[in-house]
Amino acid sequence: MVGEFEIKEEDLAGRIGILSTLHGNIETPTFFPVINPVKSEITVEDIKKVGFNNIITNAYLVKKNLNIKSHIHDYFSFNGIIMTDSGAYQILQYGEISISNKEIVEYELEIKPDIAVILDVPTGDVKNESDAKLSVDETLRRINESLPHVRSSSDQIIWVYPIQGGRFLDLLAYSAKYSFQFDEFKMLALGSPTVLMQRYEYVPLIDMIYTAKSNVTRGKAFHLFGGGLPHIMPFAVALGVDSFDSASYILYARDNRYITRDRVYRLEELEYFPCSCPVCSKYTPKDLQEMEQKDRTRLLAIHNLYVIKEEINAIKQSIKEGRLFEYLQQKAFSHPRVYDAFKSVLKYADYLEKFDPRTKGEIKGVFLYNKDSLARPEIKRHERLLREKIIHKADKSANHKKRVVITCEDGYYDDINSEVEVYLLNPFYGPIPIELKNSFPYSQYETPTIIDDEIIEQERKKLKDFLYDMRDNISSISVIKCEKLHINSTRDVPIELFLDQL
Ligand SMILES: [Zn+2]
Known part of the structure; x- marks a missing residue:
C-alpha cells in the first residue's frame, strides 16, 4: 500500500525501513539526489548508474520553466521513485514566490510524483519568535487547505507533512505534534535546517531533529530537508531520520569541492584521490583540474554521489550489527563540529535508550x-x-x-x-x-x-x-x-x- 512504512531493523533511535511507493519500495535510510529540471551537468541516467533509484526535483521550477502536463516520470524517462519539493527552498532564498500553495498542490496532482510536498513556509533562520510563529501557522493553514487533494490522491502519492519552527523548539514541538491530526500525510519532514547545515551549526540542528522526532509518531518515515554531507548523516539517523535530500553533491562539484565521508576538500588540495569509485579509479586530481569545467563538474558530482551512497550503506550496516553508537563515536573525531553533533546526540541518551532494541541478534560485543x-x-x-x-x-x-x-x-x-x-x-x-x-x-x-x-x-x-x-x-x-x-x-x-x- 502506498505510504506504508515497515521497520526492519533498529539501533539507537535509528532504523532500517521499507517505504512503499507507487513506483516500488525504497529502503531507508536513503538519500534523494536533487536534480534541477532545467539545467544540470549530470543526468538522471548518471544518478541511476551510481545506484540511486530515487530522486527529488522541484515542482515549482518544473511548472515555472517547463510547465509539462504529463507525468514527471516521463519527462525524466525515469521509472524509479520521484519526490517533488514545492518551492519552499526558493522562498527561503528569494523571499516570496509567485505561486500559491493551491496551485502547487494541483500541479503536483497533475505530474504525479511518488512523494510530494505542499508549499510550506520555511521558518529559516529567523531570529524573531513571532516571525517563526507566522511561518508555523501559515504552514498549518496550508496543510489544512491541501487536505481534500491529499485525501483524493493518497492511494498514489505520499504527501509530506512539513514541520516548521526553526530554532524555536517550543514552536517546532507544536508544529510536530499537530501531525497527529493529519493521518492523511504518510510522511513527515523537518524543514529549514539547510542554513544551519551550511554553517556547520550542528548543536541547534541536533536539538531540532530531536524535538521534531520526539513529538511525532515513530510509525511514519521522517525526512530531513537538506543534509547532503556524509559526516552529519549518521547522527541524524541515530535520532530517527529516515531520508535526506540535497543538491550539495552538484553545488560542491561546481565549486571544485570533493566530498569524502569525513570532510570536504578543494580539488586543488588533493594529490591523490582517497576513493576507488569509477571516477577516482580512472582519473587523478590533476586530470580533473585540466578538464573543461562542465566535464569536471559532472565527474565530481558523480564521485560525490558515490560517497553519499557509501555513507548510507555504512550507516545501514552499523544498524544491522547494532554498532551505530560505535560508528558515531568513530565519526565524532572527523571534525570538531562533528564532535559537537556527537555530544549533542548524547544529551538525548535516554531517548536513544527508549527506542533501542533490548537484544540485538547478531551483536558480537x-x-x-x-x-x-x-x-x-x-x-x-x-x-x-x-x-x-x-x-x-x-x-x-x-x-x-x-x-x-x-x-x-x-x-x-x-x-x-x-x-x-x-x-x-x-x-x-x-x-x-x-x-x-x-x-x-x-x-x-x-x-x-x-x-x-x-x-x-x-x-x-x-x-x-x-x-x-x-x-x-x-x-x-x-x-x-x-x-x-x-x-x-x-x-x-x-x-x-x-x-x-x-
Ligand atoms: Zn570517488
Missing part, C-alpha cells in the same frame, strides 16, 4: 571506550535496573540484611548462598548482579586494558551511591580483586565503615 560510552543504551538500561533494584529492596524487607561481595574478577568468591549478594564491578557498568553475568550485554563487552581515571572515579561514585541507597539491606561488605579500580580487598567490613572509606 559492546565496545566500551571512554566517558562517552557511558551514554550507550546498554549502560543507561543498567543504571535503571539498579535503581529498580534499590526501590524493590526498600519496599520489601527493610530489616533483612545480607552480606555483599564486590569483585572485579569473576570466580574469586566462595560460599555463595541465599544470604550473600555478589556483584561484579565493571568500570563502565558499575555493579552487575552476578546472576546476570551470562546475559546480554554483560557477557559480551570489550573495554580497553587502560581505563581512563575519570571512568574509575565515576564508577567508584556509582558504587558508593548504590551501596548507600541499599545500606539498610546490607550487613557487611567484602571486596575481592578490585585493586585496578583502586579499591583494596577487605573481608566482612560493616557497611557504614566501608562507605566512609570508599
